Amino acid sequence: DAKTTQxxxxxxxxxxxxxxxxxxxxxxxxxxxxxxxxIHSQGPQYIIHGLKNNETNEMASLIITEDRKxxxxxxxxxxxxxxxxxxxxxxxxxxxxxxxxxxxxxxxxP
Amino acid sequence: xxxxIQNPRYQVTQFGKPVTLSCSQTLNHNVMYWxxxxxxxAPKLLFHYYDKDFNNEADTPDNFQxxxxxxxxxxxxxxxxxxxxxxxxxxxxxxxVExxxxxxxxxxxxx
Numbered sequence: 166d167a168k169t170t171q172x173x174x175x176x177x178x179x180x181x182x183x184x185x186x187x188x189x190x191x192x193x194x195x196x197x198x199x200x201x202x203x204i205h206s207q208g209p210q211y212i213i214h215g216l217k218n219n220e221t222n223e224m225a226s227l228i229i230t231e232d233r234k235x236x237x238x239x240x241x242x243x244x245x246x247x248x249x250x251x252x253x254x255x256x257x258x259x260x261x262x263x264x265x266x267x268x269x270x271x272x273x274x275p
Numbered sequence: 276x277x278x279x280i281q282n283p284r285y286q287v288t289q290f291g292k293p294v295t296l297s298c299s300q301t302l303n304h305n306v307m308y309w310x311x312x313x314x315x316x317a318p319k320l321l322f323h324y325y326d327k328d329f330n331n332e333a334d335t336p337d338n339f340q341x342x343x344x345x346x347x348x349x350x351x352x353x354x355x356x357x358x359x360x361x362x363x364x365x366x367x368x369x370x371x372v373e374x375x376x377x378x379x380x381x382x383x384x385x386x
Contacts, residue, residue, distance in 0.1 A: 208365050208377035209318065259372050265317035
Protein backbone atom coordinates (compact mmCIF):
# COMPACT_ATOMS: atom_id res chain seq x y z
CA ASP A 166 0.00 0.00 0.00
CA ALA A 167 1.08 3.58 -0.68
CA LYS A 168 2.70 5.24 2.33
CA THR A 169 2.05 8.80 1.20
CA THR A 170 -0.82 11.29 1.30
CA GLN A 171 -1.21 13.99 -1.32
CA UNK A 172 -3.98 16.50 -2.11
CA UNK A 173 -6.05 15.23 -5.03
CA UNK A 174 -5.74 18.41 -7.06
CA UNK A 175 -4.04 21.80 -7.19
CA UNK A 176 -4.12 24.81 -9.47
CA UNK A 177 -1.25 27.07 -10.42
CA UNK A 178 -0.94 30.12 -12.63
CA UNK A 179 1.57 29.94 -15.46
CA UNK A 180 4.90 31.45 -14.48
CA UNK A 181 4.29 31.08 -10.77
CA UNK A 182 5.90 28.52 -8.48
CA UNK A 183 3.97 25.29 -7.93
CA UNK A 184 4.44 23.80 -4.47
CA UNK A 185 3.17 20.24 -4.20
CA UNK A 186 3.01 18.80 -0.68
CA UNK A 187 3.35 15.17 0.37
CA UNK A 188 2.84 13.62 3.77
CA UNK A 189 4.81 10.49 4.64
CA UNK A 190 4.56 10.42 8.42
CA UNK A 191 5.46 6.70 8.70
CA UNK A 192 8.66 6.95 6.68
CA UNK A 193 11.62 4.97 7.96
CA UNK A 194 15.10 6.39 8.34
CA UNK A 195 16.52 4.72 5.25
CA UNK A 196 13.57 5.21 2.88
CA UNK A 197 13.87 7.54 -0.07
CA UNK A 198 11.25 10.02 -1.28
CA UNK A 199 10.75 9.87 -5.06
CA UNK A 200 8.67 12.16 -7.26
CA UNK A 201 7.33 11.18 -10.67
CA UNK A 202 4.82 12.89 -12.89
CA UNK A 203 2.54 11.56 -15.58
CA ILE A 204 1.30 13.74 -18.37
CA HIS A 205 -1.96 12.55 -19.90
CA SER A 206 -1.58 9.29 -21.88
CA GLN A 207 2.19 9.15 -21.36
CA GLY A 208 4.44 7.04 -19.15
CA PRO A 209 5.52 8.36 -15.74
CA GLN A 210 8.51 10.67 -15.85
CA TYR A 211 11.11 10.71 -13.10
CA ILE A 212 11.55 14.15 -11.54
CA ILE A 213 13.73 13.97 -8.44
CA HIS A 214 14.42 11.98 -5.29
CA GLY A 215 16.02 12.53 -1.90
CA LEU A 216 16.78 10.96 1.46
CA LYS A 217 17.40 13.70 4.02
CA ASN A 218 18.86 16.74 2.32
CA ASN A 219 17.07 19.11 0.01
CA GLU A 220 17.72 18.37 -3.64
CA THR A 221 17.57 20.44 -6.81
CA ASN A 222 17.91 19.56 -10.46
CA GLU A 223 16.96 21.14 -13.76
CA MET A 224 13.33 20.21 -13.34
CA ALA A 225 12.48 20.90 -9.72
CA SER A 226 13.50 21.24 -6.08
CA LEU A 227 12.66 18.81 -3.30
CA ILE A 228 12.37 20.10 0.23
CA ILE A 229 12.24 17.44 2.96
CA THR A 230 11.37 18.48 6.51
CA GLU A 231 13.88 17.82 9.23
CA ASP A 232 11.75 15.06 10.77
CA ARG A 233 11.28 13.64 7.22
CA LYS A 234 7.55 13.25 7.75
CA UNK A 235 6.67 15.47 4.84
CA UNK A 236 8.15 16.96 1.71
CA UNK A 237 7.37 19.55 -0.94
CA UNK A 238 8.11 19.42 -4.63
CA UNK A 239 8.69 22.88 -6.09
CA UNK A 240 8.38 23.71 -9.77
CA UNK A 241 9.86 27.22 -9.73
CA UNK A 242 8.20 28.63 -12.85
CA UNK A 243 5.29 26.45 -13.88
CA UNK A 244 4.35 26.22 -17.55
CA UNK A 245 1.29 24.78 -19.25
CA UNK A 246 3.34 21.68 -20.06
CA UNK A 247 3.69 20.99 -16.34
CA UNK A 248 0.00 20.05 -16.16
CA UNK A 249 0.13 16.42 -15.02
CA UNK A 250 -0.50 14.01 -12.15
CA UNK A 251 2.38 14.18 -9.66
CA UNK A 252 3.19 11.11 -7.60
CA UNK A 253 5.13 11.14 -4.34
CA UNK A 254 6.52 7.68 -3.54
CA UNK A 255 8.39 6.39 -0.50
CA UNK A 256 10.79 3.60 -1.39
CA UNK A 257 13.02 1.51 0.85
CA UNK A 258 16.63 1.12 -0.31
CA UNK A 259 17.24 -2.04 -2.25
CA UNK A 260 13.53 -2.45 -2.92
CA UNK A 261 12.49 -2.88 -6.52
CA UNK A 262 8.85 -1.96 -6.34
CA UNK A 263 7.40 1.52 -6.84
CA UNK A 264 4.03 1.76 -5.08
CA UNK A 265 2.09 4.61 -6.60
CA UNK A 266 -0.56 6.41 -4.57
CA UNK A 267 -3.36 8.51 -5.99
CA UNK A 268 -1.12 11.52 -6.73
CA UNK A 269 -1.93 15.21 -7.15
CA UNK A 270 -3.46 16.45 -10.36
CA UNK A 271 -1.78 19.80 -11.07
CA UNK A 272 -3.49 22.13 -13.50
CA UNK A 273 -1.41 25.04 -14.76
CA UNK A 274 -3.54 27.78 -16.29
CA PRO A 275 -2.62 30.83 -18.39
CA UNK B 276 19.18 9.39 -26.73
CA UNK B 277 19.02 6.37 -24.49
CA UNK B 278 15.44 5.38 -23.92
CA UNK B 279 12.72 2.85 -23.23
CA ILE B 280 10.66 1.99 -26.29
CA GLN B 281 7.26 0.33 -26.35
CA ASN B 282 5.53 -0.99 -29.42
CA PRO B 283 2.89 -0.64 -30.46
CA ARG B 284 1.53 2.46 -28.72
CA TYR B 285 -2.02 1.21 -29.26
CA GLN B 286 -3.08 -2.43 -29.52
CA VAL B 287 -6.55 -3.77 -30.22
CA THR B 288 -7.29 -7.42 -29.56
CA GLN B 289 -10.32 -9.62 -29.33
CA PHE B 290 -11.68 -11.18 -26.18
CA GLY B 291 -9.71 -14.38 -25.53
CA LYS B 292 -7.17 -13.85 -28.32
CA PRO B 293 -3.56 -13.95 -27.08
CA VAL B 294 -1.65 -10.72 -27.39
CA THR B 295 1.99 -9.75 -26.89
CA LEU B 296 3.30 -6.32 -26.00
CA SER B 297 6.95 -5.49 -26.42
CA CYS B 298 9.48 -3.30 -24.69
CA SER B 299 13.06 -2.53 -25.62
CA GLN B 300 15.68 -0.36 -24.02
CA THR B 301 18.96 1.24 -24.99
CA LEU B 302 19.93 2.10 -21.41
CA ASN B 303 21.62 -1.27 -20.79
CA HIS B 304 19.75 -1.57 -17.51
CA ASN B 305 19.66 -4.98 -15.88
CA VAL B 306 16.16 -4.68 -14.39
CA MET B 307 12.95 -4.45 -16.43
CA TYR B 308 9.42 -4.00 -15.08
CA TRP B 309 5.86 -4.26 -16.34
CA UNK B 310 3.14 -2.12 -14.78
CA UNK B 311 -0.58 -2.09 -15.50
CA UNK B 312 -2.51 1.17 -15.30
CA UNK B 313 -6.28 1.07 -15.60
CA UNK B 314 -8.30 4.15 -16.38
CA UNK B 315 -8.07 6.85 -13.68
CA UNK B 316 -5.92 4.62 -11.49
CA ALA B 317 -2.25 4.64 -10.53
CA PRO B 318 0.24 2.22 -12.14
CA LYS B 319 0.49 -1.19 -10.47
CA LEU B 320 3.48 -3.51 -10.75
CA LEU B 321 2.76 -6.87 -12.41
CA PHE B 322 6.27 -8.36 -12.38
CA HIS B 323 9.89 -7.61 -13.04
CA TYR B 324 13.07 -9.24 -14.26
CA TYR B 325 16.25 -8.77 -12.28
CA ASP B 326 18.76 -9.86 -14.91
CA LYS B 327 17.29 -13.21 -15.97
CA ASP B 328 15.43 -13.81 -12.72
CA PHE B 329 11.66 -13.41 -12.99
CA ASN B 330 9.83 -11.92 -10.01
CA ASN B 331 6.06 -12.11 -10.04
CA GLU B 332 3.83 -9.98 -7.80
CA ALA B 333 1.57 -12.09 -5.60
CA ASP B 334 -1.66 -10.70 -7.01
CA THR B 335 -0.75 -10.80 -10.71
CA PRO B 336 -3.22 -13.08 -12.52
CA ASP B 337 -1.86 -16.23 -14.18
CA ASN B 338 -3.19 -14.87 -17.45
CA PHE B 339 -0.18 -12.55 -17.56
CA GLN B 340 3.25 -13.90 -18.48
CA UNK B 341 6.54 -12.35 -19.44
CA UNK B 342 9.67 -13.22 -21.38
CA UNK B 343 13.05 -11.59 -21.47
CA UNK B 344 15.17 -13.12 -24.26
CA UNK B 345 18.07 -10.72 -23.72
CA UNK B 346 19.06 -7.60 -21.79
CA UNK B 347 17.43 -5.21 -24.24
CA UNK B 348 14.02 -6.78 -24.77
CA UNK B 349 11.12 -7.81 -22.58
CA UNK B 350 7.66 -9.05 -23.61
CA UNK B 351 4.32 -9.09 -21.85
CA UNK B 352 2.04 -11.94 -22.94
CA UNK B 353 -1.66 -11.96 -22.10
CA UNK B 354 -2.87 -15.48 -22.80
CA UNK B 355 -6.62 -14.88 -22.87
CA UNK B 356 -7.46 -11.20 -22.59
CA UNK B 357 -10.69 -10.28 -20.90
CA UNK B 358 -12.52 -6.98 -20.98
CA UNK B 359 -11.03 -6.19 -17.58
CA UNK B 360 -7.51 -6.33 -19.01
CA UNK B 361 -8.04 -3.18 -21.05
CA UNK B 362 -5.47 -0.78 -19.69
CA UNK B 363 -2.24 1.09 -20.32
CA UNK B 364 0.75 -1.24 -19.96
CA UNK B 365 3.95 0.47 -18.92
CA UNK B 366 7.47 -0.87 -19.21
CA UNK B 367 10.22 0.55 -17.01
CA UNK B 368 13.92 -0.16 -16.53
CA UNK B 369 16.51 0.50 -13.86
CA UNK B 370 20.10 -0.21 -13.09
CA UNK B 371 20.01 -2.40 -10.01
CA VAL B 372 17.60 -0.77 -7.54
CA GLU B 373 18.20 2.76 -8.71
CA UNK B 374 15.77 5.12 -10.39
CA UNK B 375 13.20 3.57 -12.73
CA UNK B 376 12.67 5.05 -16.18
CA UNK B 377 9.42 4.44 -17.99
CA UNK B 378 8.48 4.00 -21.62
CA UNK B 379 5.51 5.75 -23.23
CA UNK B 380 3.18 2.82 -22.62
CA UNK B 381 0.95 0.64 -24.79
CA UNK B 382 -2.78 1.17 -24.53
CA UNK B 383 -4.62 -2.14 -24.91
CA UNK B 384 -8.22 -2.28 -26.04
CA UNK B 385 -10.11 -5.58 -25.78
CA UNK B 386 -13.17 -5.99 -27.98
